[in-house]
Amino acid sequence: GAGVSQSPSNKVTEKGKDVELRCDPISGHTALYWYRQSLGQGLEFLIYFQGNSAPDKSGLPSDRFSAERTGGSVSTLTIQRTQQEDSAVYLCASSPTGVGEKLFFGSGTQLSVL
Amino acid sequence: GDSVTQMEGPVTLSEEAFLTINCTYTATGYPSLFWYVQYPGEGLQLLLKATKADDKGSNKGFEATYRKETTSFHLEKGSVQVSDSAVYFCALRGPDDYKLSFGAGTTVTVRA
Numbered sequence: 001g002a003g004v005s006q007s008p009s010n011k012v013t014e015k016g017k018d019v020e021l022r023c024d025p026i027s028g029h030t031a032l033y034w035y036r037q038s039l040g041q042g043l044e045f046l047i048y049f050q051g052n053s054a055p056d057k058s059g060l061p062s063d064r065f066s067a068e069r070t071g072g073s074v075s076t077l078t079i080q081r082t083q084q085e086d087s088a089v090y091l092c093a094s095s096p097t098g099v100g101e102k103l104f105f106g107s108g109t110q111l112s113v114l
Numbered sequence: 115g116d117s118v119t120q121m122e123g124p125v126t127l128s129e130e131a132f133l134t135i136n137c138t139y140t141a142t143g144y145p146s147l148f149w150y151v152q153y154p155g156e157g158l159q160l161l162l163k164a165t166k167a168d169d170k171g172s173n174k175g176f177e178a179t180y181r182k183e184t185t186s187f188h189l190e191k192g193s194v195q196v197s198d199s200a201v202y203f204c205a206l207r208g209p210d211d212y213k214l215s216f217g218a219g220t221t222v223t224v225r226a
Contacts, residue, residue: 035216040218041218042216043205043216045214045215048212048213056212103158105150105158105159108157
């Protein structure tokens, strides 16, 4: 596809379950970002990938959160033992090289933890 | 650390009204400044940007000027349309950084 694709678009889960969120960036984009958007708050940076490496994981809120990227393309954000405070929209963005360029965002995954 | 503060919404306007959304920032050095917009049902997209002091970014009738003396990057449009209804985010990137720091977003609704 032409844009950043995220799946699923909506995910409802029970507290304590694990979830995986997927991001397909624009082909050829080496930089990939995960952000979290909670109700009434701004976008919170989670993690940055350059290729398959994650030089900045500083935004991950706890060790229940992890992410990987394979083949310099698809990325998966995993949340283990979900809590209600994890409910948010999780946004993925990519850019060609990650240096001084605009970000291209996906439509996000709405995660609801019951 | 670097941060952005933007005016709280929601903002409701009539068509052809003047729109201003205030944005101020805290950063070391000389950051690049951005406005992103999120239309209903769509992903965030870049609206405009400015990379140095006194630069003016403009797009789709929107303008914002990088004011270092007041650490501000206010967004303005002289005559809004219903299609401008969206959430607007101010953001910055530090000179040696690769990630954007975003404000909380301002929801704008334009009524016919």
